[in-house]
Amino acid sequence: MKWLLALLACVATVHAEPYAHDARVAHLGRALATLRALGAAGRQQLDHDLHAGVRARCPSATPAASCMAEVGRSVCATRAGTGDCAAAADVVLANEHAASDLVDEATRMRMVRTSSDYHAAINAELWTRYALLAAELALFEGGGDEAARIDRFCVERDRQVHRCDPGTAKTCVPNLAWQRCAAALVWFVAGHEGRR
């Protein structure tokens, strides 16, 4: 009985504090597992559905996070039985919300001019930035499982200054808020394994 109470208290705490360490790691772990289970085609489909939903329902150059969350909720409502869809959608939507801050305006303008599919072009550009971030993660000395390492890396990384000169923008990832760093790495780690 005592154990049950303790477990309930723990669950209640995690629910009440989604940004406590254990809750963060658990969320990242669920997102990783779901994205891996989806496979390459499933991830692409989820990304496409969410992007199309955001374009249709959040008509703004920088959509509001609240509107994007609504899109995530409605997309996941139609996808019963695909693991923790909300966690995976959270990663995709956080990446989409951060895209315009991670890729400078000049590069985005160039993509608009030269690419027939802007979304695919910016995804490819973001993938190269995520790869740079993943290289930093590979060099990061931290134990634990993947989700825990990603969480710790992203917490520590934003405590250092990462400034990028305009000339090195393509080979440098600036300071990233924890959620942006974590979402980028979860998406890259899950997707990279599928590509190997």
Place this chain on the structure above:
Amino acid sequence: MIGIKSIAVAALAAGAFGLALANGVLDPERFAHLSAQSAFAIGLFASAAGALVGWSARPAVASRIALALHGGRPALVGEPAPERVRELPPVVQRGLLVGVFACLALATFSNEATARIAAVPDELAEPSRAEYCHEAPAPVVAAAPAPAPEPPPVDEAGCALVKRAFKLGYAKSLGSCAPKAAVAPKPAAPAAAAREVCTRRQLDEPFAHFAWRRLEETVAGASPVDAASARVDAFQTRVEFTRDLLADIGHAITGTPHASHHLWVNLPDPHPRSWHSWLTGEEPCTGLFEHLALWPRWTAATPASAVFEHVLGQLLFATRFGTPASCSDYTIHWNAPADACARISADPAAFLGDSDALPTIRGVLDRRARQVAIRRLADELGDAQTLPIPPPARAVVSIGCVVVDERAGRPAVSGRDITLDGESIAVREVKMPAIRATGAGPVDTYVALALLLGGKPYAGPAQTGSERVLREPPGSVDEAAFPLLALEPLVHADPFTGARAPLDRAELADVFPYEQHLFAFVDAFRRVYLPQRGRL
């Protein structure tokens, strides 16, 4: 045995003839085109050189060294009997020597070379361009440009049908489709070259006249009395500024600070002097502020003075935010009385003297005054300035007070000016109710200190109009389902401009995007503060 002289002459002759033949020097065609001057020079050189060498070689006398064969092998024999030495006849030896020098002269004295040698005396007699004024060379008249070819007619769209109708006689004129020639740009007229006035000796000017002219030019406008008087005046001026010059050197040698900024804080020293600091000395400020954490994980037990010192270090000395101030110019006076600034205003010299701040402040003010004097000296002597204009006194010396008093309301800054050694110095004071280490406490400290030092409130990071419109308040997303997305509004919710509620949630301490907001805040602060300060 054969004499060495004969062998040497024969070898020289063979070598010279061989080289001459190989290089075409003895080509008959060459002789046919040889000028009279060259032929004379060759003959003169060959006969003179041959005669000279022949005279000194004494071909009629037998060599003192000879080459002999001993057992089938050649060997040199010294001082042989003269009757046993066989030599070429003297006439042949002389003839061979003349031939050798003739080959040399043939190779050297070509028609062009002889002509140039012959012209040397004339060139030597010509007056030097460095010493004499020469006639300016006649300007080269550029050949008239060839008339430009007729530019091709400019075709205009839609004129093909009109032209065809005109050619067939259906239209009387081409109208607006008549051929138009592009106007060729006119060639620019060559700019007339300014002619320099020549003050050197004229070609027809006698030397005595030239010498007198130079002497006149040298002494014109300068009387010896005036020159001596000017030197005496300059010396007297330098003597008048001797104290300033020596004092400036003294400041440089003794290491007087380049600026002196003082902060009195009514908080205890976070680094009380330990017994070993008496032996090893205090840690230099550069080491203290070298590796400041971006946003330390403080607790409620963290001393307020540690928070204050960290925030001051971030604002002024952390290199991560760009150009920092020099920490050696700043002194923090811990455990100061709450009314420190009031007492400074009442009697500056007395309070600053009691706090050991007066010597450094006076040193900086004196150093500045000496620099001003040295610039005045350069002005009076008419010399070029070697020192930059020193910053105003209030830029190199400042006084601030931080009073933490729980009775105080919102952080408020007050200021006044004091006069010390004839210079006006700014005194600023900030009163704040507390310095909290947790939640949004450090943000309050940053804002209060930036206001004290910079004097201007923070207006937020530079943003485009569209960025400002699209911000959304934090907490607008359901966190349970989308915790990553829910944090996105925090990226643009600047706690330094008021959005501090998220900082009070302890669970957000790890994931709050401090760096972005802190960088913008410190960068904006330094843009305001550093131009107000200077160094000598």
